Amino acid sequence: MKNLLLKTTVNKIYIVVMIIITLFILGSYFSYAVFTVSKEKSNAISIVTGNLEYKLKIDGEENDTLVIDGNTIKQFVITLSNPNNRIARFNFYYEGNLPDNVKTGYINDSSTNNMPSSQGINLEKNDSSFSSNTYKIVVSNNSDDEVSIKLGVDVGLDYNDLTLPDNGHLFEEYNQSVADVLLDSNKDIYDDGVDTFIVGEEPNNYIWYSGKLWRAVSVNNEIKTAKLVTQWNISAIPYNVSSTSEFKDSYMEEWLNDTSADGFLGNLRDYDKFIVTDSIWDATEDSNALGNITRPNGMSVVTAPVGLLNMYEYQSSNNGGTDSYLNNGLFWWTLTPYNNTSVNYINLSGANSSYSVTHAYGIRPAINLKKDVIVVEGSGTIDNPYRLKGDNDNNLSGTKLSSRYSGEYVSFGAGENNLYRIVSHESEGLTKIVSAEPLKDSSTFKTIAFGDTTSFSSTNTIGSFLNNDYLNDYVDSYYHNMIEKDSTWYLGSVGSGVSYKLAKYTNNTDNILTSNTVIATVGLLRIGELMLGQFDKYNNNTDYWPITSYNNSNMRSVYANGNINYNNPLMSYGIKPALNLKSNVIITGGDGTLQNPFTLELS
Numbered sequence: 001m002k003n004l005l006l007k008t009t010v011n012k013i014y015i016v017v018m019i020i021i022t023l024f025i026l027g028s029y030f031s032y033a034v035f036t037v038s039k040e041k042s043n044a045i046s047i048v049t050g051n052l053e054y055k056l057k058i059d060g061e062e063n064d065t066l067v068i069d070g071n072t073i074k075q076f077v078i079t080l081s082n083p084n085n086r087i088a089r090f091n092f093y094y095e096g097n098l099p100d101n102v103k104t105g106y107i108n109d110s111s112t113n114n115m116p117s118s119q120g121i122n123l124e125k126n127d128s129s130f131s132s133n134t135y136k137i138v139v140s141n142n143s144d145d146e147v148s149i150k151l152g153v154d155v156g157l158d159y160n161d162l163t164l165p166d167n168g169h170l171f172e173e174y175n176q177s178v179a180d181v182l183l184d185s186n187k188d189i190y191d192d193g194v195d196t197f198i199v200g201e202e203p204n205n206y207i208w209y210s211g212k213l214w215r216a217v218s219v220n221n222e223i224k225t226a227k228l229v230t231q232w233n234i235s236a237i238p239y240n241v242s243s244t245s246e247f248k249d250s251y252m253e254e255w256l257n258d259t260s261a262d263g264f265l266g267n268l269r270d271y272d273k274f275i276v277t278d279s280i281w282d283a284t285e286d287s288n289a290l291g292n293i294t295r296p297n298g299m300s301v302v303t304a305p306v307g308l309l310n311m312y313e314y315q316s317s318n319n320g321g322t323d324s325y326l327n328n329g330l331f332w333w334t335l336t337p338y339n340n341t342s343v344n345y346i347n348l349s350g351a352n353s354s355y356s357v358t359h360a361y362g363i364r365p366a367i368n369l370k371k372d373v374i375v376v377e378g379s380g381t382i383d384n385p386y387r388l389k390g391d392n393d394n395n396l397s398g399t400k401l402s403s404r405y406s407g408e409y410v411s412f413g414a415g416e417n418n419l420y421r422i423v424s425h426e427s428e429g430l431t432k433i434v435s436a437e438p439l440k441d442s443s444t445f446k447t448i449a450f451g452d453t454t455s456f457s458s459t460n461t462i463g464s465f466l467n468n469d470y471l472n473d474y475v476d477s478y479y480h481n482m483i484e485k486d487s488t489w490y491l492g493s494v495g496s497g498v499s500y501k502l503a504k505y506t507n508n509t510d511n512i513l514t515s516n517t518v519i520a521t522v523g524l525l526r527i528g529e530l531m532l533g534q535f536d537k538y539n540n541n542t543d544y545w546p547i548t549s550y551n552n553s554n555m556r557s558v559y560a561n562g563n564i565n566y567n568n569p570l571m572s573y574g575i576k577p578a579l580n581l582k583s584n585v586i587i588t589g590g591d592g593t594l595q596n597p598f599t600l601e602l603s
Helices: 178-185 251-256 311-315 461-473 477-482
Strands: 004-007 015-019 031-041 044-058 065-068 072-082 088-094 102-107 124-127 131-141 147-157 173-177 189-191 195-198 206-209 212-220 226-230 235-238 280-282 301-303 332-337 342-346 352-356 360-363 366-369 374-377 386-388 409-411 419-424 431-435 487-490 517-520 555-558 564-567 578-581 585-589 599-602
Touching: 044 147, 065 072, 065 131, 102 147, 131 147, 173 178, 178 212, 178 226, 178 374, 178 386, 235 251, 251 360, 311 332, 332 360, 360 564, 409 599, 461 517, 477 599
Parallel strands: 206 386
Antiparallel strands: 004 044, 015 031, 031 044, 044 072, 065 147, 072 131, 088 124, 088 147, 102 131, 173 374, 189 195, 195 212, 206 212, 212 226, 226 366, 235 360, 280 301, 332 342, 342 352, 374 386, 409 419, 419 431, 431 578, 487 517, 555 564, 585 599
16 A cells, blocks of 8 residues: 655644544454554645454364354353454454343453353453464353354554654555555656666665665566665675677676575575566677667577666666766676676766676676565665565575575674674585674774785684684674584685686586685685675775685785775785574574574573
8 A cells, every 4th residue: 555645733742543444354364454543744644544363263263253052151261362463452342232131241360250241242352463362252152043243353553552753754665566665656757668777866665675785776667576676785706707708608697597505596585486487688798878778679588587787778767967876885796798708887976888707796686576576564765675485585584594695694693793694504504604894993994904925724824813803793692502613714815707616516517615724713705705895885895805815825805996906915804704693593583684683592
């Protein structure tokens, strides 16, 4: 349902909650009540229509009718469950009027009512989110005939839970396709006859899916799929060998569609349910400048689940301008070749340029959501992105962290360094996490030399810091027992124009693990791993070390602008610690978003 925002000049803040329609429970699991909520804030009233679900059981069975034999007093146990993520107010009522010879009452812990009134029961109860409330109802039938009483339930938001967030919308709950929500919520669009593009500097097109923040770019006019691209650079790798700039069979295509524990596609949640796996990606060459790029003609297309944005799609987000929402202030590859040996990329200012495919710029994966993927809540802002049905988990307390998804946020560490992200489940049962940003000391990024050589160990400069000072000073002792002590860290080498897989394997085809490894509690991410990218603009970042070397003399280094280069290991760069958490680490709270990261304990 859409928001309706009405202007008002009234200064007094008030709350009006009105139940529009009440639906009888038909003995099934899924029931709902439509409601309207109004609340004034900042000279505006937000009126939102949505639905609240509930579940009713009578004596343990899904039912809505009390059946009482003649001349009988019978007690019923009524359970009412609230599967919603908001506190709701539930009120029982009966359909129609009770016969004079039938009376009802209830029993609770503090009193017993055996002389119930004939007017019915008024059990108004605030039902906290994801909870169940149990009531004991007594019905007295003083007639000779069997009597059936049908229960109904009024449902609405709890008065005390009517908090209005800063975006002015009290409660956004949808049951619309992603395409419909995007086109309803964003009126600044560009329709080229094939796709409708969302345009502008900051539209409401943020989507949270599979542990990552995405931007919706366009909706296909015919089949109503929605194209998404990650807001930030998820990683960075060399695009391809020096001899070709084609996307087909490139290192880039392989990385994006790798279904192993190391790959991007393999770490997307239920991707066959959410994304179009036979998407067409047009990687036709174009050397024009922004504003002069035409829609590609399909001369070079690839069919794959995951791709990148091409230059036409980037340009269409702001009519060829450089200040659209797709400019994230970092360097990142597009899908469009510039010539036979170089590919277009977007630079810090949002302009396009080209560079050799042997270089490693940032990667912003793109996907097409299926037309039947549903938005269930959110307003499309960065702090309240749209959430998708099937990916909008709540009440995860007791869930193993090893069942969660790459990119989700975890509360870990201490002080200003207490935010981490899930990387992958590279080792069975374990969860690899990495600091969400390089370590800080008093708000300043800490830097350190890698070591005297390009070989990482628990005793070289950076390895000694990570496995001693870091554990003692940057990680609260509460978390120490959660950490796997003997993790394997792969020390491969990734030069220019070679496969990212060489960071872990002996070659890029046989998947034979390199023997160049080290055992340590804490390490660093390697080239090609998820979450090795940058997740903030250039000005808010610092360069940092991965664990992968460039050659025998130089280490790879992740730059604050999002690309990867190489430098002498004696230079000082930032540190993003990586470690594996044990299989019996469970979630105690949170939903894995930046605003509400998972909290953990050892079961």
